Amino acid sequence: MSDFTRDYQMMLEAYQKADGNPAVFxxxxxxxxxxxxNQVIGSHLVPGLEVLPRETPEGxxxxxxxxxxxxxxxxxxxxxxxxxxxxLQVINLEAEIGEESQxxxxxxxxxPNAIKVRHLMQAKILVKKKGYYSYNEVHFHGEDGGVEVxxxxxxxxxxxxxxxxxxxxxxxxxxxxDIDYEVEAGKNSVVEMTAKAYGYGNDKIRIKEKCxxxxxxxxxxxxxxxxVKEEAESEVVSELSAYGPHSRGHVDCVxxxxxxxxxxxxxxxxxxxxxxxVTHEAAIGSVDxxxxxxxxxxxxxxxxAIDLIIKGMLR
Amino acid sequence: MLKIEGLNLKIGEKLIINNISFEVSDGxxxxxxxxxxxxxxxxxxxxMGSAGYKPDAGKIIFNGMDITQKSMDERARLGITLAxxxxxxxEGLSILDYVLLGSAQKGHTLAEAYLEQMRLVPxxxxxxxxxxxxxxxxxxxxxLASVLAMKPKLAILDExxxxxxxxxxxxxxxxxxxxxxxxxxxxxITHDEEVVKISDRAAxxxxxxxxxxxxxAEIIDYYKEHCKPCPTKHYPSQEDRR
Numbered sequence: 429m430s431d432f433t434r435d436y437q438m439m440l441e442a443y444q445k446a447d448g449n450p451a452v453f454x455x456x457x458x459x460x461x462x463x464x465x466n467q468v469i470g471s472h473l474v475p476g477l478e479v480l481p482r483e484t485p486e487g488x489x490x491x492x493x494x495x496x497x498x499x500x501x502x503x504x505x506x507x508x509x510x511x512x513x514x515x516l517q518v519i520n521l522e523a524e525i526g527e528e529s530q531x532x533x534x535x536x537x538x539x540p541n542a543i544k545v546r547h548l549m550q551a552k553i554l555v556k557k558k559g560y561y562s563y564n565e566v567h568f569h570g571e572d573g574g575v576e577v578x579x580x581x582x583x584x585x586x587x588x589x590x591x592x593x594x595x596x597x598x599x600x601x602x603x604x605x606d607i608d609y610e611v612e613a614g615k616n617s618v619v620e621m622t623a624k625a626y627g628y629g630n631d632k633i634r635i636k637e638k639c640x641x642x643x644x645x646x647x648x649x650x651x652x653x654x655x656v657k658e659e660a661e662s663e664v665v666s667e668l669s670a671y672g673p674h675s676r677g678h679v680d681c682v683x684x685x686x687x688x689x690x691x692x693x694x695x696x697x698x699x700x701x702x703x704x705x706v707t708h709e710a711a712i713g714s715v716d717x718x719x720x721x722x723x724x725x726x727x728x729x730x731x732x733a734i735d736l737i738i739k740g741m742l743r
Numbered sequence: 744m745l746k747i748e749g750l751n752l753k754i755g756e757k758l759i760i761n762n763i764s765f766e767v768s769d770g771x772x773x774x775x776x777x778x779x780x781x782x783x784x785x786x787x788x789x790x791m792g793s794a795g796y797k798p799d800a801g802k803i804i805f806n807g808m809d810i811t812q813k814s815m816d817e818r819a820r821l822g823i824t825l826a827x828x829x830x831x832x833x834e835g836l837s838i839l840d841y842v843l844l845g846s847a848q849k850g851h852t853l854a855e856a857y858l859e860q861m862r863l864v865p866x867x868x869x870x871x872x873x874x875x876x877x878x879x880x881x882x883x884x885x886x887l888a889s890v891l892a893m894k895p896k897l898a899i900l901d902e903x904x905x906x907x908x909x910x911x912x913x914x915x916x917x918x919x920x921x922x923x924x925x926x927x928x929x930x931x932i933t934h935d936e937e938v939v940k941i942s943d944r945a946a947x948x949x950x951x952x953x954x955x956x957x958x959x960a961e962i963i964d965y966y967k968e969h970c971k972p973c974p975t976k977h978y979p980s981q982e983d984r985r
Contacts (some may be wrong), residue, residue, distance in 0.1 A: 653834075719831040721793055726845030726893060727819035740835030740872075 429676070435511065436462060436469045442538040443507050446568030446599065452505050460505040463488055470507075475532070476489055476500060477671075487518030492533075496526035496556070503564075504531060510545045513574070516635055521551040523561070525589075530560035537567045543574035553582035555589040555617075562592040569600030573629050578606040583609070587616040587643065595623040595635075600741045602631035602660070609636070609727035615643030615672065624653045624742045625661030627689070638667040641675035641704065648677040655738045656689035667696040670704035679708035684738060744769045744928045745897055748920040750801035750980040752789050752951075759785045759893045760798070761951035767897070772919060772929045774942030774959055776966055782951040783932045784828055787901045791825040792818045792932070797868055803895070821847065822896030826903055828932075832875045838885055841873040845893035858890040860918070884914075891918050898922050898952075899930045904938050936963040 439462055452458045453470060459477055462470035464486055468481045476498030480491040494500060510517050525531060525567045539545050555561045569575050585591055597605055602625055613619050619639050627633045633656065639648040650666040668677040685690035695708040715734050724734035744766040752760035759782050767773040770915060777783050788796040789944065790803060792815040803811045810818055839854040853863035861884040873885060883906045890898050903915050917939055919929050931942055939945050945962040946953040955965055
């Protein structure tokens with residue numbers, strides 16, 4: 429078996445462990461791309477989707493283009509990973525979603541054996557008029573906590589475009605996570621950003637999500653759910669600025685701490701037009717007492733109730 | 744079944760429950776009627792063992808066992824549960840799973856049967872969560888379905904009818920009768936004299952005192968005559984307490 433084939437098999441096995449269904453990689457209707465370190469080790473495209481990968485010494489430059497008026501029917505599966513204990517993976521992603529086009533990306537980032545692995549993503553995304561872009565990133569890490577994940581994205585939405593981002597790092601140790609997403613929303617566009625992470629050990633979580641509601645009647649919601657225990661720390665900075673007339677935004681942040689965990693929430697809400705409105709809610713601290721006691725009044729032990737509440741929040 | 748002896752509860756300097764004693768028998772529906780702020784919900788939390796509502800004095804005896812120092816989950820595993828007046832919302836917890844949290848039997852078909860009993864159309868709730876997308880009334884009915892599914896020996900129902908639509912009031916009454924039907928007991932907390940009529944016996948609560956215990960008719964008559972014109976402001980006199 430060649431190194432290439434072996435890496436591919438190992439990536440799929442790790443993908444399966446991360447709750448992914450490896451059958452998607454053999455389904456001709458479903459587009460996919462498997463990247464190990466700086467190599468594309470598997471790919472399949474569907475009509476209307478153009479993907480140009482260019483290997484660099486430390487990763488991949490990736491260009492994704494959805495042609496105008498194209499609906500990619502099935503979610504496109506991306507599988508990024510570093511299997512050895514040490515390594516660096518730098519992904520530079522540039523994506524353009526054509527007018528009235530739509531695509532759903534499911535990215536699985538797999539670092540099961542990491543002791544010293546860095547995964548850096550720099551993304552620049554343009555969603556053209558009435559386009560729809562859904563980016564869902566799920567991480568699967570090992571128990572050593574030796575991963576540094578730094579995803580950064582600048583996303584621009586044209587008129588009537590819709591963006592959904594879901595970032596999830598709830599399996600295995602986080603290590604160090606430093607998310608920095610910024611979205612500029614045009615007229616009548618809609619932004620929904622969700623980030624969920626569970627840190628323990630000495631994990632460090634930093635989530636910065638910024639949404640600028642530039643266009644008239646643009647709407648945005650930034651939602652974050654973080655739990656930290658042992659000596660893990662988290663900081664969530666959610667920034668929502670409303671410039672457009674009649675634009676509407678909401679920040680919703682919940683951080684739960686246990687043991688010696690530390691959590692910080694920084695909601696920044698700004699309004700620059702008299703008809704715009706932005707709201708925020710943040711709950712930070714231990715598990716909600718009413719939730720806890722409601723479950724305990726059904727016979728769950730305190731530890732079981734806490735576990736159920738946190739798992740539900742991060743689901 | 745349940746015996747409460749001289750229960751006292753202070754929160755800060757305020758006496759919330761003042762030397763309350765009563766008993767509830769197997770299969771009995773025991774109503775507690777009182778105006779807002781009388782201490783009814785505090786009593787329910789103290790009986791369930793909620794943190795912050797630990798009695799300063801007195802005893803709670805359940806089936807011969809002193810449970811005063813037992814935790815909430817230990818009480819629940821003995822067969823006591825509480826239908827919360829304003830039940831908590833949960834992200835990521837499906838309604839069907841919530842309904843069967845305390846049930847020995849599992850299975851979504853069973854959960855759906857309990858929802859149907861509370862006049863909820865199961866197909867509308869299969870993929871939903873017990874979160875803030877539910878209306879107050881819906882959440883309340885899910886709470887009551889969950890209590891019923893647990894088949895408790897003692898169900899403490901805190902204002903079970905509040906927030907529930909008129910058409911579903913009957914389902915609430917049916918639920919109470921069903922618990923009584925299998926020999927379970929119910930403490931029915933309400934400020935509505937119509938609801939308390941279903942009770943076998945009732946107590947009137949005011950300013951932390953359960954100062955009259957009798958038939959629902961007696962309690963309702965007293966409540967109408969004395970409490971309505973003077974809700975909670977009137978501390979019961981020695982004469983009242985007789």
